[in-house]
Amino acid sequence: MMQSRRIDPLLRRAQEHEDEVARDLAERQRNLDTHVSRLEELRRYAEEYAGSQMAATSPAQLTNRRAFLDRLDSAVEQQMRTVDQNRARVEAERARLLLASREKQVLEQLAASYRAQERQVVERRDQRDMDDLGARRARQDQQAAEPGDDA
Template sequence: MMQSRRIDPLLRRAQEHEDSVARELAERQNTLAQHESRLEELRQYAEDYANSQMAATSPAQLANRRAFLERIDQALKQQLQNVDRSRASVDIERDRLLLASRDKQVLEQLAASYRVQEKLIVDRRDQREMDDVGARRARLAATTRENEDA
C-alpha cells in the first residue's frame, strides 16, 4: 500500500486543526480589538469629564464629582485588565496556530517524500518492463533471423 495515501487522513486532520485554531485566533483578535476600543472610549470619556469646567458649588457636589472620577478610574483599570487578558489570549492562540502549522508542514513534507519514493519505484518498474519488452523483441527478432537463415 502506498504510504502517501495512508498519511492523507492525517494531513486532512492537521489542516482542519490549523483552520480551527486560526478561527479561534481571529475571534480572540476581534475580542481584543473590542476591549481596546472600549478602553480608548473610557480614557476619552475620563479625559473629557476631568477637563470639563463644572463648577462644584457645594461640598456634596465636589464629593460626588470626586466619587465619579474614582469610578471612572476603577472602570479604566478593569478595562485595562481585560485588554491585558485578551492580549495574552491572542498570544497563546498565535502560538497554537504556529504549532499547528508546523505539524501540518511536517506531515506535508513526509507525504511529499513518500510520493517521491513511490514515483521512483513506479519509474523503475516501468523501466524494467520496457527493458523486458525490448529484450523479448530482440530475442524474437534473433529467433526469426535464425529461422530465416536456416
C-alpha cells in the same frame, strides 16, 4: 506501499485543525479589538469628565465628583487588565496557529516524500518492464534470424 494514501487523512485533519485554530485566533482578535475600543472610549470619557469645569457649589458635590472620577479611574484600570488578558489570549492563539501550521507542513513534506518514493518505484518498475520487453524482442528477432535450428 502507498504510504502517501495513508497520510492523506492525517493531512486533512491537520488542515482542519489549522483552520479551526485560525478561526479561534480571528475571534480572539475581534474580542481584543472590542476591548481596546472600550478602553479608548473610557479613557476619553474620563479625560473629558476630569477636564470639564463643573461649578461645584457644595462640598457634597465636590465629594461626589471626586468619587465619580475614582470610579472612572477604576473602570479604566479594570479595562486595561481586560485588554492585557485578551492580548495574552491572542498571543497564545497565534502560537497555537504557528504550531498547527508547522505540524501540517511536516505532514505535507512527509506526503511529498512518500509520493516521490512511490513515483520512483513505479518508474523503476516501468523501466524494468521496458527492458524485459526489449530483451524478449531481441531474443525473438535473434531466433527468427537463425534458420535451421529447428531440429
